[in-house]
Amino acid sequence: MLDRVLMVCVGNICRSPMAEALLRARFEGRTGARVESAGVAALVGRPADEAARELMSARGIDLSTHRARQLTPALISGFDLVLVMEEGHKREVEAIAPGARGRVQRLGRFGGFDVPDPYRQGRPAFERALALIERGLDDFEEKVWKVS
Template sequence: MFNRILVVCVGNICRSPMGEYLLRQKLTHRPEITVESAGISALVDKPADSMALTLLEENGVNAGEHRARQATETLLGQADLILAMEEGHLRQLHKMAPQVRGKTFLMGKWIGDREVPDPYKQQRPAFEHAYKLIDQATDAWLKYLDK
């Protein structure tokens, strides 16, 4: 059973907040599941990127309370499932906390092991592409989380 899910990217202001808040919304009927996010090199205490917030809001998701935080060995250890955006993130997480190797996966695992490219400092189409992949990936994870 996955009761605590951690979504990880680099800065914790674009992709992982989108993943966190989308997954939260899709799991509202499962209040025992906690979904959080963090960054490998987080822009600590920064809000989510304005374009990420806009796309979430356009899809009925409010992430205005988000503040970036750093992934730590303790935080990783507390998670039952860790979802990263890129293969490189998985490698960094395994270096940071080798004991999490068995519970770290790509967010896009169930959509062909797709990585979610970083839209940071890019235009809306890059964010829309990342959002679409995250939306598809979170939908695909639901059959494993919604038991």
């Protein structure tokens, strides 16, 4: 079962907190499920970006308690699957934790896309990122989680 999932982006204030919250909602009630997030260059201690908080709030999800944290080998070791937003993040995660190779996948793997960083790009960029995150989660749900 791949029910322990770590979402990773750069700063851990935009994409990965949204992905974490959405997947946590999808996994609600699933025994043994654990979903968290971190950043390869986290803005440690910062809250989720305001645009991310607003978009998630519109979906009934509260990101107000989120605080960015740095990705570490110890953190990675506690997860079955590490989902990154961009192909470059995959290489960064594997450099931080070589033992994670094989457990690190790009969220857009099945659709062949990256989720571009919306940081300081305005609300439309956040809306696009969120749509891609949802598409990636839909793909993983269909191809991975429903069969595991």
